[in-house]
Amino acid sequence: MLGQREQWGSRFGFIMAAVGSAVGLGNIWRFPYMAADNGGGIFFLCYLFALLTAGIPIMILEFGIGHKYRGSAPLTFFKINPKWEWLGWWQVLVCFFISIYYVVVIAWALSYVIFSLNIAWGDAPKDFFFGSYLKLTGGPFELGGINTQILLPLAVAWIVAFVAIYTGVKAGIERIAKYLIPILFFMVVFIVIRGVTLPGSAAGLNFLFEPDFSRIFDYKIWTAAYGQIFFDLSICFAIMITYSSYLPKKSDVVNNAFTTCLTNCSFSVLAGMAVFSILGHMAFTQGVDVKEVASAGVGLAFITFPAAISSLGSAAPIFGVLFFLALTFAGITSLISINEAAIASIMDKFEMGRKKATIMYTGTAAVCSLLFATGAGLYILDIVDHFTNNFGIVFAGLIQVLLLGWLFDLKSIKDHVNPISDFKIGNWWLFAIKVVTPLVAGYTGIMTLIGDLK
Numbered sequence: 001m002l003g004q005r006e007q008w009g010s011r012f013g014f015i016m017a018a019v020g021s022a023v024g025l026g027n028i029w030r031f032p033y034m035a036a037d038n039g040g041g042i043f044f045l046c047y048l049f050a051l052l053t054a055g056i057p058i059m060i061l062e063f064g065i066g067h068k069y070r071g072s073a074p075l076t077f078f079k080i081n082p083k084w085e086w087l088g089w090w091q092v093l094v095c096f097f098i099s100i101y102y103v104v105v106i107a108w109a110l111s112y113v114i115f116s117l118n119i120a121w122g123d124a125p126k127d128f129f130f131g132s133y134l135k136l137t138g139g140p141f142e143l144g145g146i147n148t149q150i151l152l153p154l155a156v157a158w159i160v161a162f163v164a165i166y167t168g169v170k171a172g173i174e175r176i177a178k179y180l181i182p183i184l185f186f187m188v189v190f191i192v193i194r195g196v197t198l199p200g201s202a203a204g205l206n207f208l209f210e211p212d213f214s215r216i217f218d219y220k221i222w223t224a225a226y227g228q229i230f231f232d233l234s235i236c237f238a239i240m241i242t243y244s245s246y247l248p249k250k251s252d253v254v255n256n257a258f259t260t261c262l263t264n265c266s267f268s269v270l271a272g273m274a275v276f277s278i279l280g281h282m283a284f285t286q287g288v289d290v291k292e293v294a295s296a297g298v299g300l301a302f303i304t305f306p307a308a309i310s311s312l313g314s315a316a317p318i319f320g321v322l323f324f325l326a327l328t329f330a331g332i333t334s335l336i337s338i339n340e341a342a343i344a345s346i347m348d349k350f351e352m353g354r355k356k357a358t359i360m361y362t363g364t365a366a367v368c369s370l371l372f373a374t375g376a377g378l379y380i381l382d383i384v385d386h387f388t389n390n391f392g393i394v395f396a397g398l399i400q401v402l403l404l405g406w407l408f409d410l411k412s413i414k415d416h417v418n419p420i421s422d423f424k425i426g427n428w429w430l431f432a433i434k435v436v437t438p439l440v441a442g443y444t445g446i447m448t449l450i451g452d453l454k
């Protein structure tokens with residue numbers, strides 16, 4: 001045996017680490033364009049509904065089982081029922097696939113911190129990103145060699161994640177999150193304050209928040225909102241189970257879950273305001289509608305936003321550095337959590353020491369991530385992202401709530417968390433896990449599958 005399980009040093013440290021996992025690239029680039037693409041304010045209402053009916057209940061569930069069974073996801077599921085260990089490994093596998101491309105997006109962000117110093121993208125951010133920087137080839141099968149410009153930032157991202165995990169839960173993961181997350185928060189608040197005082201920002205914010213009620217019955221919006229909640233909060237990914245397994249015996253599980261979820265979602269709103277106020281300003285300076293400048297996905301962070309930054313004149317470099325540094329910090333703490341979920345599983349299963357497991361795992365993942373640093377990286381990223389997000393996670397989430405909701409004594413988790421928590425969970429929680437979450441996860445999965453087959 002390897003002795004006692006590691007523990008967080010303080011409640012604040014745990015919350016920062018959990019928020020660090022939740023707040024990631026998804027909050028800064030995914031949330032704003034999901035909202036913009038899905039009816040603005042109406043998406044927002046669905047998102048809040050998803051937070052209350054699925055996000056918070058599942059977070060309580062994951063914190064609850066991690067805390068009770070004190071194991072990484074595979075070990076926790078094994079302790080619940082030896083036949084369910086595979087579900088934990090499935091989640092770990094999804095984490096692996098996400099980490100190898102997620103780290104590359106962090107590397108891009110890091111490069112863009114430097115590019116911001118002299119606004120290297122000039123007047124043509126699109127050509128700069130796809131051409132000069134990514135050296136994009138013609139398709140996913142045309143690799144075109146490893147891009148040396150990405151190699152250095154990629155190495156930096158891996159080294160930071162490696163050092164944090166190698167050093168341990170308290171001295172490494174907790175310490176880095178305790179610094180990076182508050183700094184990240186202040187950087188984004190700073191951008192928002194400047195953003196909302198720019199001429200034209202109101203149009204951007206309206207675009208983000210104005211509800212289009214005619215779309216309330218549109219299933220796409222609902223599936224997008226629930227999908228965003230799962231990705232956003234890092235739930236059903238083995239991560240939150242792992243992190244809560246390091247909590248001390250006396251921990252207010254319910255309160256921790258609420259704090260983590262609400263902090264994360266407030267951060268998404270802030271990030272959305274930061275991005276859209278500046279986009280509004282750019283549209284204003286160009287005399288066009290915000291809709292014309294709001295693009296989706298990777299393009300929003302690395303093409304549209306650089307263009308918007310350029311519209312800030314002499315303040316452009318500062319805002320560029322702040323924005324891309326924020327993206328980098330948000331990404332790094334999530335990357336650490338995705339890797340820790342896998343490494344903790346290896347440590348538990350093979351009774352291996354932290355150092356050895358970290359070297360083996362991050363070494364392998366780092367080599368695999370090189371595939372995404374080739375000229376075909378973006379194409380492959382799109383494909384892997386689509387499958388892991390739409391099927392890997394939804395499937396893992398669905399099985400998790402079905403098994404725990406129906407083939408396990410779910411009330412035992414309620415009885416475990418209530419005596420140690422100030423805020424007691426009631427039958428609404430059982431209902432959310434047993435009925436609401438399987439329905440929405442099942443529906444989302446089926447609808448995406450149908451969409452894919454079409």
Ligand code: PHE
Pocket residue numbers: 021022023024025026027098231232233234237239334335337338
């Ligand atoms: N929640 C993180 C984000 O919003 C992403 C993430 C997904 C992190 C999966 C870990 C695992 O970007």
